[in-house]
Amino acid sequence: GPSLHDASGLVAMSSSSSRAVLRSAGLSLISGADVTVSPRPDKPTLELRSRSTTDSALPINIYAEADSSPAASQKLRQPTGLGLMPSYSAPRLRPSSAKLEPQPTVARNTRALKRHTTLDSKVRRLLESPEPGYCEEVPHPAIKDLADFQAASLCGRVTEKEDRYQPYFSGKRMDFSKLGQFDELPHNIGVHCQRGKKDDSPNQDDFFVLQTNEWLFCGVADGHGENGHKVSHFVQEQLPQAILQRLKLGHFANWRTSVVGAVDEVQTKLQKQIPDEASESGSTASMTFLSKDESGAWKFQSAFIGDSVIVYARRPRDALTFQVELVTSTHRPDRQDEFQRISRSNGEVIPADDPALPSRLRVPGGDMAMSRALGDLEAQQYGMCCEPEFPTECQLKEEDEHLIIL
Numbered sequence: 001g002p003s004l005h006d007a008s009g010l011v012a013m014s015s016s017s018s019r020a021v022l023r024s025a026g027l028s029l030i031s032g033a034d035v036t037v038s039p040r041p042d043k044p045t046l047e048l049r050s051r052s053t054t055d056s057a058l059p060i061n062i063y064a065e066a067d068s069s070p071a072a073s074q075k076l077r078q079p080t081g082l083g084l085m086p087s088y089s090a091p092r093l094r095p096s097s098a099k100l101e102p103q104p105t106v107a108r109n110t111r112a113l114k115r116h117t118t119l120d121s122k123v124r125r126l127l128e129s130p131e132p133g134y135c136e137e138v139p140h141p142a143i144k145d146l147a148d149f150q151a152a153s154l155c156g157r158v159t160e161k162e163d164r165y166q167p168y169f170s171g172k173r174m175d176f177s178k179l180g181q182f183d184e185l186p187h188n189i190g191v192h193c194q195r196g197k198k199d200d201s202p203n204q205d206d207f208f209v210l211q212t213n214e215w216l217f218c219g220v221a222d223g224h225g226e227n228g229h230k231v232s233h234f235v236q237e238q239l240p241q242a243i244l245q246r247l248k249l250g251h252f253a254n255w256r257t258s259v260v261g262a263v264d265e266v267q268t269k270l271q272k273q274i275p276d277e278a279s280e281s282g283s284t285a286s287m288t289f290l291s292k293d294e295s296g297a298w299k300f301q302s303a304f305i306g307d308s309v310i311v312y313a314r315r316p317r318d319a320l321t322f323q324v325e326l327v328t329s330t331h332r333p334d335r336q337d338e339f340q341r342i343s344r345s346n347g348e349v350i351p352a353d354d355p356a357l358p359s360r361l362r363v364p365g366g367d368m369a370m371s372r373a374l375g376d377l378e379a380q381q382y383g384m385c386c387e388p389e390f391p392t393e394c395q396l397k398e399e400d401e402h403l404i405i406l
Contacts, residue, residue: 123176263374283373
């Protein structure tokens with residue numbers, strides 16, 4: 001099931017790398033049994049709650065405690081509680097009695113980081129790596145349509161068949177453009193993407209970052225199935241390009257209609273260009289778009305398909321508490337509206353025996369834990385769809401601190 005420690009990611013990262021995300025933010029994940037749960041008032045506190053009204057959506061309180069001992073910073077292990085199962089848009093069909101005991105705790109690492117890492121410094125470090133070809137100057141395909149915006153880009157490179165022999169947790173090869181420009185742009189961005197621990201599967205995650213002075217466009221794609229890495233890379237290249245083409249025509253004021261039209265276009269391209277690979281393989285897509293409104297304030301818009309989550313945290317000026325929100329409602333087969341669509345298509349939902357695990361959609365080629373994805377052409381007749389969902393957009397107050405994690 002989706003949880004804070006296994007969300008796919010960008011601006012923090014891929015499914016197996018949230019610990020690295022916490023470390024890059026000066027945080028470490030430790031067991032709730034190791035620290036006092038009640039926070040002291042002089043230390044910042046993070047409180048995370050799903051917006052679900054169902055009993056299967058579990059609230060989590062995350063307390064930030066000072067971490068001054070070297071031993072505590074080494075306790076980077078999984079929390080002992082069960083994972084989140086968020087669903088705020090509709091009640092789930094089955095209740096869950098899962099509890100979070102003890103509550104997972106995020107402890108601030110007070111030791112100074114060895115270096116200030118930015119996207120530009122990350123790329124420079126990779127270029128200096130003794131391993132050749134890890135990072136190359138190749139602009140994202142969407143850049144060619146945005147020459148007048150002088151956009152900088154960083155994205156995952158296509159996964160080759162031999163990449164399945166790469167060591168577990170090895171980093172993904174990346175392409176970039178406009179080296180040196182990210183440091184001059186408004187937002188601080190961190191990226192990490194690495195292979196998991198599937199013996200016969202390469203890294204199937206992918207990502208993109210496109211940025212100008214006027215907007216920031218980020219996204220992640222998590223592939224599944226034998227050719228999931230091919231579908232996720234196709235989505236990573238084609239979807240932002242199709243969205244930006246439409247946004248440019250609408251003067252960047254038509255986010256929802258641009259995403260809906262682009263998703264339909266990319267799904268049609270999958271059917272025509274790589275039908276064999278996309279037949280029983282697919283990819284999620286979660287994206288965020290930050291742009292300035294008429295008053296000059298930053299506006300946060302997002303869209304998602306599947307089970308790659310988006311987390312938004314805000315700390316008001318002079319406040320100790322970050323208000324953390326899971327803004328996505330994961331597309332699971334047993335979500336009420338998803339189940340109804342699957343039932344109308346004569347599909348079958350397999351309930352999970354363990355409340356911490358997701359239900360699954362049964363298809364001829366096996367089963368899958370999500371009910372929406374790009375690709376998965378054979379599963380469409382059983383209720384799978386690729387319709388995007390749009391969380392509520394919000395304005396980012398300049399005086400507040402903001403953190404967005406995909």
